[in-house]
Structure formats: structure tokens, C-alpha cells
Amino acid sequence: MKHPAHRLSVAPMMDWTDRHCRAFHRTLSRRTLLYTEMVTAPAVLHGDQDYLLGFSDAEHPISLQLGGSDPKQLAEAAKVGERYGYDEINLNVGCPSDRVQSGRFGACLMKEPELVAECMAAIKEAVSVPATVKCRIGVDDQDPFESLFATVDACAAVGITDFTVHARKAWLKGLSPKENRDIPPLDYDLVKRLKKERPHLTIGINGGIASLEQALELLQPYDGVALDGVMIGRAAYHEPSLLGQADRLIYEDDTTDTDIFDALESYKPYIAGQLERGLNLAGITRHLLGSMHGRPGARAFRRILTVEGVKAGAGVEVLERAIDAVREAEARFQQDADQNEDAA
Numbered sequence: 001m002k003h004p005a006h007r008l009s010v011a012p013m014m015d016w017t018d019r020h021c022r023a024f025h026r027t028l029s030r031r032t033l034l035y036t037e038m039v040t041a042p043a044v045l046h047g048d049q050d051y052l053l054g055f056s057d058a059e060h061p062i063s064l065q066l067g068g069s070d071p072k073q074l075a076e077a078a079k080v081g082e083r084y085g086y087d088e089i090n091l092n093v094g095c096p097s098d099r100v101q102s103g104r105f106g107a108c109l110m111k112e113p114e115l116v117a118e119c120m121a122a123i124k125e126a127v128s129v130p131a132t133v134k135c136r137i138g139v140d141d142q143d144p145f146e147s148l149f150a151t152v153d154a155c156a157a158v159g160i161t162d163f164t165v166h167a168r169k170a171w172l173k174g175l176s177p178k179e180n181r182d183i184p185p186l187d188y189d190l191v192k193r194l195k196k197e198r199p200h201l202t203i204g205i206n207g208g209i210a211s212l213e214q215a216l217e218l219l220q221p222y223d224g225v226a227l228d229g230v231m232i233g234r235a236a237y238h239e240p241s242l243l244g245q246a247d248r249l250i251y252e253d254d255t256t257d258t259d260i261f262d263a264l265e266s267y268k269p270y271i272a273g274q275l276e277r278g279l280n281l282a283g284i285t286r287h288l289l290g291s292m293h294g295r296p297g298a299r300a301f302r303r304i305l306t307v308e309g310v311k312a313g314a315g316v317e318v319l320e321r322a323i324d325a326v327r328e329a330e331a332r333f334q335q336d337a338d339q340n341e342d343a344a
Contacts, residue, residue, distance in 0.1 A: 008215060008250040009033035009164070010243070011206055011233035012065040012092070012134070021287040022059045023270050025236070027263040028243035031251045034062045038092045040105070041068035041077035053084045056270070063088035065134065067095065069105045069115060071122035082127040089123055091116070093135035093151065096170035096180045107170040110139045110147050117154035124159055132162040134206070134231075136170045137190055144169060144190055152194060156201060164204035164231050165191045181207075181234075192222040204229030211235065212242055212249050219250075238290040260291050264323060268316050275315060282309035285319060297329025 010017065010025055012035035022034045039052050044066070055062060064081040066089060068074045078089045093116055095106035109116050116133070124131040133155055138147035152163055168184040175183055186208050195203040205227050209215055215230040230250075236243055244258035271284055285305045292298040304322040308314055 007031075007219070007229050008212075008246050009063075009204070009229060009231045010035060010236045011231045012036060012038055012063075012090075013233060013237065014038060014095075016237055016287070018287075019055050019059070020270075020274065020284045021237070022062065023056055024263070024267050024287050025240060025243055026058050027266040028240060028258050028260075029246040031061075031247050031253065032243060033088075034059055035090065036062070036064050036086075038065045038067045038095060038106075039077075041066055041070065041073040044077035044080050045073060049080060049084070053081065053086075055084075057085075058270075060085075061087045063090045063132070065090040065092050066123075067092045067105045069109060069112075069119060071119045074119050075122040075126035078123045078126045078131070082129055086129065088130045088132055089127055090132045090134055090164075091119060091123065093133055094166050094170065095177070096136075096139070096172055096175070097177045107136050107139050108172060110136055110142065110151055110170075113147075113150040113154040116151055117158050117160075120155045120160045121158035130162055131160060132164070133160060134164045134166070136166050136168060137187055139170045139172055142169070144187060145193075148190060148194060149197075152198065152201065156198070161200070162202040162204075163194075164206055164229065165194065167191045167205055167207040188218065192225075192227065195227050196223050196225045199225055202228045204231055206231035206233065209233070209235065212245055216249060237287075239293040240288075240291055241293065261323065264288070264291065264319065268319065271316050271319065280310070281314040281318060282306070285309050288319070292326050295326055295330065296333040297326035300325040300329060 010032060014037050017035060017037050025034055043052060064086040066074055066077055081089050092106055093109045120131055120133060135151055137144040148165065167186045167188050167190065170180050171184060188205065191203065191205045205218055209230060209232045215232060218230050219227055241260040244260060244263060247253040247255050248257055274284055275281060289302050289305060292301045301322045304318060304325060308318045
């Protein structure tokens with residue numbers, strides 16, 4: 001059975017899912033859909049496009065997430081994104097930060113479903129790649145059922161068929177963006193109901209998903225209807241090794257899992273190439289700090305990357321030393337385990 005590319009995706013996360021992070025994640029999974037950080041339409045149109053939108057061919061499949069509420073600007077920005085080679089253009093209707101609210105985009109657009117639809121119609125008309133929406137279930141005192149269905153139905157009426165729903169409300173006043181990721185309760189059942197009542201639409205779910213096992217559970221049929229995709233966020237960032245299992249578990253590919261050491265080895269040429277362009281090692285390897293999560297030597301791995309990675313002239317050899325520290329710690333751990341077994 002062939003699954004759509006978005007069956008598993010890594011959520012767009014500001015200051016985290018930059019091109020270096022995505023290039024690393026791609027060494028772990030060939031199939032998982034990757035997202036950029038949110039980029040505002042005005043920034044795309046008036047900023048340094050190569051800096052904001054540049055990415056390596058290895059990152060495909062990749063989606064450009066835009067922020068904004070001006071249909072004309074979004075259409076023009078989407079055209080630029082398509083020209084750069086993105087596989088999908090996504091509109092952010094979920095970010096609750098004050099900066100986003102002041103610009104009249106992100107989660108506050110849940111209050112204006114017709115405007116969201118107008119924006120999506122403009123994007124869809126402007127590009128040939130899929131135009132998609134990532135939204136919340138509502139904001140503030142909205143009834144989640146009414147706000148979610150109103151947003152989705154308005155967009156569906158203009159031909160949009162693909163939605164990823166963060167299954168929490170966002171509180172625009174009183175909660176920080178971080179608190180908005182944790183405090184409002186999750187309502188997975190509402191997202192499943194959306195899929196059941198709108199089975200012709202492609203519906204993915206996001207929010208609080210901590211493992212691939214949980215992702216698989218959410219993909220199981222619900223009242224005879226199955227969600228189409230799962231978007232995983234901070235878990236994939238803080239424990240990227242889980243993505244090494246994604247092609248086998250989520251996509252049912254006949255493949256072996258990608259070992260984190262193999263992924264890091266594959267990532268070295270990318271690091272070397274970026275260093276040759278004058279980039280600082282720490283700005284790249286900050287995305288690797290969770291790679292050894294749960295392993296002996298994980299603390300030493302993080303310390304070497306953070307302390308030595310900021311030094312002038314730091315190169316790939318810093319990553320190699322960090323990896324060696326883990327291998328040595330694992331060897332000691334195994335030796336101690338063997339000795340304890342012999343003593344028993």
C-alpha cells in the first residue's frame with residue numbers, strides 16, 4: 001500500500017527546523033515530510049530569499065510554511081516558494097505568539113475562516129504544487145467544533161483538501177507560546193470526528209505526540225475512518241533517532257532502521273560543506289544535541305558539541321570526538337554489565 005508523503009511529518013518549529021536541522025533529519029528518514037520554519041509573506045517578498053528559502057536537494061519532500069493574511073502577498077510568496085523547488089506551500093493558522101497576532105496571521109485567523117479561505121484560494125491559484133493548511137481547533141472562547149469545521153469547510157469550498165490540525169485551542173491572551181503547546185487540553189477525538197464527517201479531505205493530526213508508536217495508534221481506523229497523517233514536533237527534535245524507524249514503521253518500507261551513528265556519518269559531508277561556506281559549527285550541530293538521548297555518554301556528547309563547537313576553527317573533528325565519547329561510554333557500560341552478570 002502506498003501512503004501519501006505526509007503520512008508522517010516533522011512540524012515547523014521557529015528557530016529549530018532550519019535547513020541544517022532538516023538536512024540532518026533527512027539522513028534518518030527518506031519519506032518523512034519536512035517543514036521550514038514559518039516565513040512571513042512580506043519577508044519572502046522583501047527579504048534575502050536565498051537566506052530564507054534556500055535548501056539542499058536532499059531535503060525533499062519539503063514544505064514551505066508561510067505566514068500572513070494578505071491573499072495577494074501570499075500568492076506572490078507562494079510563487080517564489082514554488083520557484084525555489086518546494087513540494088508544498090502551507091499556511092500557518094496556528095501560531096499564537098504576540099508578534100504573529102500583531103501581524104494578523106497565525107492562530108488569530110481561526111476567527112476569520114473566510115479570510116483564510118480567500119488566502120488559500122489565492123495560493124492555490126498561484127502554484128501547481130499542493131496548497132495546505134495547518135491550524136488549531138480554535139482560539140480563546142470559540143467552540144472548537146464550530147471554529148474547526150468553519151475553517152476547514154471554508155477552505156474546502158475553494159478547493160483545499162489537505163489539513164493538519166494541532167488538536168488544541170490557542171489562548172491568544174494569558175498564555176505564552178510555550179504554554180499554548182502544553183496547557184490547553186488535547187482533543188484528538190474532535191480531529192478524528194472531522195475526518196469521519198469529511199472523509200473526502202486529507203486530515204493529519206498534531207499535538208502532544210511523543211513517539212512513533214503513538215503516531216501509529218493515531219493512524220488506526222476510527223469508526224471505520226483513519227486519519228491520513230501525523231505531525232510530530234518536539235519529540236523528533238529532542239530525540240531525532242526515532243526518525244530512523246519512521247520509514248519502516250510508518251511507511252511500511254522493506255528497509256532496516258537508520259542507526260543514529262550512520263546518520264551522523266552521512267551528515268558529516270553536509271557539515272563540511274557548510275563550514276567551507278564560512279558557517280559556524282555550533283550553529284549546525286546545535287540540532288544534534290538530542291541524538292544520543294538515553295545512551296551512555298549522552299551528556300559528554302552534548303558537552304563536547306556545545307563547549308568545543310563554539311571555538312574558532314571548530315570542524316567536523318569536534319563531532320567525531322563527541323561520537324567517540326559515546327562509544328567509549330557504551331563500551332564501559334557493557335563491560336560493567338558483563339562483569340555484574342559474571343559475578344551473579
